[in-house]
Amino acid sequence: MTTVEHGAALDATFQALADPARRCMLAQLARGPAAVGKLARPLAMTLPAVMQHLAVLESAGLVRSQKIGRVRVCHIESRRLSLAARWIDQRRLEWERRLDRLGEYLQTPKRPRGDPHGDGN
Amino acid sequence: MTTVEHGAALDATFQALADPARRCMLAQLARGPAAVGKLARPLAMTLPAVMQHLAVLESAGLVRSQKIGRVRVCHIESRRLSLAARWIDQRRLEWERRLDRLGEYLQTPKRPRGDPHGDGN
């Protein structure tokens, strides 16, 4: 159930993370709040393009911003990052626990068939 | 440097994770290897569509598969999952450590200016 409701949020979050320019912006913001122009500097693209990336990050809930004077200051919103990381790790752990159990099973010395084993697979 | 070289891999990985059908396939595969047809069952789309999603997952390195008889069996490749989760958590932790330091600083009772403080921020 954890996974189901967050579907749309995860769509938007992973989609936002899939672009190198947006990851670059997030990496900068991880080091502290920054203005749009500052985010744009390392990016080899025009300001409007950066604005569009920012809009994607904001509507995914990864970033928030507020305008102060003529400057828009942006900062990371870390909850969505947690959500995404957790989704990945849950799948990974589920898979790796399976591998571990399988490894144990294969290492177990031969055993008479029909012996109790504790798992109904 | 960690972040830079993996750029293309992260593009492909997050792009792959951004689609609910592909996440559904991964969630199934986390519970164990499965055939294409089995992955397709809960998905409300045709088999060719599922094949295309599988191709995306494989070329992102998230899944591998081998054909046994007329059945293609797929399984998760967890290294790329780790890579993606780690990228997210590094940003998140960097940001949250910043917040913690800021919180401490604001809670610190007034102190004469120019006093040593131990941090070069």
Place this chain on the structure above:
DNA sequence: GATATAGTTAAGCACATGCTTAACTATTTA
């Protein structure tokens, strides 16, 4: 008040993505 600065909006374009249908190829199974 003129000019520079920082951001914003709108339009348009090239290419990528997600799906479909139709036709086809290999393996089982009866």
Place this chain on the structure above:
DNA sequence: TAAATAGTTAAGCATGTGCTTAACTATATC
């Protein structure tokens, strides 16, 4: 060997994405 099963390939289409240029709006700063 005929028929069912599991997957594959190719083509086409609607929509989404990432970028650009051009024109415009607010704040500073001189």
